[in-house]
Amino acid sequence: MNIVVCVKQVPDPEQFSKITLDPVRGTIRREGIPSVMNPLDKHAIEEALIIREKFGGRVTALSMGPTQAKETLQEALAMGCDDAVLLCDRSLGGADSLATAYPLADAIRHICQFDVVVCGNDTVDGATAQVGPQLAEFLEIPHVTHVTGIEFTSERSWIVKRAIERGYMKVALELPALITVLKEVNQPRLPSVIDIMSAASKPINEWACTNLSLAAPIIGLGGSPTKVVGSFEQDIRRGKDILKGPEAEVVGKAIKRLKELGAL
């Protein structure tokens, strides 16, 4: 079975408060902010590896981003992926979800005759959760989002459990298909030191747009249907009575103030 897992390098959530926005391009400025693998993508890799363990085959990790994103693919290889492809081209930058899904779909078609594509349900930076379903649309395959569990009833037909608000749905899914997973789906493995060391010697294929077909101009900032048309400052200021000092004293003051405001 040919499995492709999509991963993204994102700014470390611990450092989110340091990120600023380029008000003109609408893209984020993240210089000097450490990067990590998008947390849900580890669950996507784990699920891909589980599928490989069940049915055999190869797992290819795919990412789109700057050269630095090789770090994330290195991590994917250390977890157990067989191959890694980085789609890296300046003309792909500044893309919205549609212009991200389009070249990724093209890359997946070039990687293999795929059976399953696995993605994290969303990323911590954009958080739109749109790329997975749009990738499935461009690949012309069915998909299930918010996946929390899979019953592998047969090799080509699964029962997939997906979360809804206070409940779940069960979906009968025929391959080839795409799934986007939530963290409830599995517990990602931790690579050993040996895994990490042996992954370091595995090659990462770096592809540019010239390696793809890209029949439609749906790439990059220019090929994105959504545009940033401005920004404004939201007035979210409140009374802000800021207290400092010994714990018992500030807590006492805060409670008094909350009572005055009618909150307690």
Add this chain to the structure above:
Amino acid sequence: MTTNGEVWVWAEQRNGRLLGVSLELLGKGAELAQKLGVQLAAVLLGEKVEPLANELIAHGASKVYLLEDPNLKLFQSSLYTRLLTDMAQRHRPEIFIMGATTVGMDLAPSVAGRLKTGLTAHCVDLTIEQINNKPLMVAAIPGWGGKIMVKIACPDKRPQMATVKQGMMEKPKADAARKGQIIREKIDVRPEDMKARTIEMVEEKPVGVPLEEAETVVSVGWGIGSEQNIKLARELAAALRAAVGGTRPVVDKGWLPEEAMIGQSGKLVSPKIFISLGASGAMAYAVGFLKSKVVLAVDKNPSAPIFEMCDVGIVADLNKLLPVLVEEFKKVTAA
């Protein structure tokens, strides 16, 4: 691309009940339609859901496109996508908005993907603005770094699409006397529509007070520092009969479940008192509690944006402050 100008709202129903967010979107949709001088239409899919059409009309829809079929009883990702895509190509609406529910977040990008149009997720507001002499829908979403909101538009592709979380817009008042048109759409089901086939939907009874309805919310950010401190936050919540929520990094860390996430891509809350512990106040988080009556914030960094957004703030190390906070609040509630 020429359009028929209509503003469309996808009316999501589960087990024959309309979701609140769909009615909220009719309020916003009516506003957009009025500014453009066009009709507001709801699109309703399901099995035996015609009675809901009148509810949609009462909440502001001038038209309801009705698609009824036993195959549409449960949400079917591929089938719903194709039917809505076909309809959008036939009727050419100007705007198409959906609730950012777990189902809407699947359907909206699929429809936008197939139509190759622009979709903006989890919008905080939708307005009509003249841009290059064209009236466009402008979606506001939180930016990074402080109080900046970014405006997104889709100038060239149609329909202009957006998703909005439950609780962001006001639900319009129902007027049973309102009149509207119900238009039945033809449905065909093809084999390729059923390759992802929903076979069962289970809705569970909520445990405890849902975050969105809680009068008091205790919310934890990354600065909470440890699972031990989360236990203390839960103790505080128990004393206040509060619901517990938190920021995305805390949820991603696995310290809180997914459904406890507060913010743009999580839940929107509007309690009487919102207590934020150890969150710096990123905009994507802040939009989740803007409608709270009173906000108490604790963080160790005095220049954190959260201190701009609170009524009462405490600059402190949570490791030291939290035990005191729990004890003192317990005394208040016991009294």
